[in-house]
Amino acid sequence: MLQDRLKGSRTRYGHWAGSAVVLATLMMGHAAMAQQAVQHAAVERARPAHVPASIVMETKHSNPPRYPSQAFRDEKEGEAILMVQVAADGQWAGATVLQSTGWPELDEAAQAATRKWRYLPASEDGVPVPGEIRVPVSFKL
Numbered sequence: 001m002l003q004d005r006l007k008g009s010r011t012r013y014g015h016w017a018g019s020a021v022v023l024a025t026l027m028m029g030h031a032a033m034a035q036q037a038v039q040h041a042a043v044e045r046a047r048p049a050h051v052p053a054s055i056v057m058e059t060k061h062s063n064p065p066r067y068p069s070q071a072f073r074d075e076k077e078g079e080a081i082l083m084v085q086v087a088a089d090g091q092w093a094g095a096t097v098l099q100s101t102g103w104p105e106l107d108e109a110a111q112a113a114t115r116k117w118r119y120l121p122a123s124e125d126g127v128p129v130p131g132e133i134r135v136p137v138s139f140k141l
Contacts, residue, residue, distance in 0.1 A: 049124065049125055050122070050123070050124055051122060051123045052122050052131055052132075052133065053084075053086040053119055053120060053121055053122040053130075053131030053132060053133045054119065054120045054133060055084075055117055055118070055119055055120075055133060055135060056117065056118040056119065056120065059116070059117040059118040060117050060135075063113065063116040063117060064113065065109050065110055065112070065113035065137055065139065066109055066112070066113070067109065067139060068105040068106065068108075068109050070105065071103060071105050071106055071109075071139070072141070075141055076101075076103045076105075076106060076139070077101075077139050077140050077141055078100075078101025078102050078103055078106050078138075078139055079099075079101060079136055079137065079138045079139070080097055080099060080100060080101045080106065080107050080110040080136070080137045080139075081097070081098045081099035081134060081135070081136050081137075082095045082096065082097055082098060082110055082111065082114055082134070082135045082136075082137060083095065083096050083098050083132050083133075083134055083135075084114050084119070084132065084133050084134075084135050085130065085131075085132055086119040086120075086121050086122065086130065086131050086132065086133060087121065087130055088121050088128045088129050088130050089121065089128070090118065090119050090120055090121045090128070091119070092114060092115050092117070092119065093130065095110075095111045095114045095115075095135075097110070097111070098134065101139060106139045109139070110137035110139075113137060114135060114137070119133065
């Protein structure tokens with residue numbers, strides 16, 4: 001009788017043990033899928049959806065703004081803040097003065113300088129799009 005009880009319990013526990021293996025396998029599969037989803041989400045977060053336009057700094061340093069000769073003689077100084085519009089192909093598309101130097105000839109020289117510089121376009125989800133960049137231009141003696 002004890003043998004029958006043990007034999008029956010082994011069958012019962014064997015059935016439960018088999019179910020536990022299936023359940024553990026399913027849980028591991030779900031854990032792997034959840035881990036992949038977390039990794040995918042981390043990659044998506046690491047890739048910014050919007051990247052603003054930027055200036056290639058080497059071109060700004062190698063092509064400084066030309067100091068207008070009369071402004072130089074008159075010892076005029078100042079800093080202009082420009083908003084440069086950049087096309088989707090990275091080309092200069094325009095510049096407006098946000099903050100003037102106080103001297104029209106210096107503001108015009110600042111705008112002319114921005115035309116000589118190279119830019120990187122803005123991007124949305126990795127696709128180049130038109131954008132803008134604020135650029136300070138200083139005239140100091």
